[in-house]
Amino acid sequence: MLNNVTAMRKVRLSNIVLRYLEDMTDYMVDELKISEEAACRRVGRIREFIVSLSSPADYALCRFKKWRELGYRCAVFERSWVFAYEIFDDGIIVRDMSHAALLAE
Secondary structure: OOOOOOOOOEEEEOHHHHHHHHHHHHHHHHOOOOOHHHHHHHHHHHHHHHHHOOOOOOOOEOOOHHHHOOOOEEEEEOOOEEEEEEEEOOEEEEEEEEEHHHOOO
8 A cells, every 4th residue: 555645845934924924913903803813813724824835736827927927826815815935946935925906917
């Protein structure tokens, strides 16, 4: 019987993405008037999604020009957040993120 183990990649976050994630809970509570508990759950799901990018399956190149020209791939979380990442031999770096409504194709 074959052992079906998939190699996982390292996932690193750029300083831009780290700052966005740090500020996101406060933004949701203060600006969007979401409860702190709901905001924390949402950010937790986003973090879990980012970790899931460690799988060897890759998304297509970004359809958004600014990221496509840099060779980034895009992963979309719950139709709202787009994560641009770059692939390297030892893993990926999530370079940027944006709300989908703010991106121009």
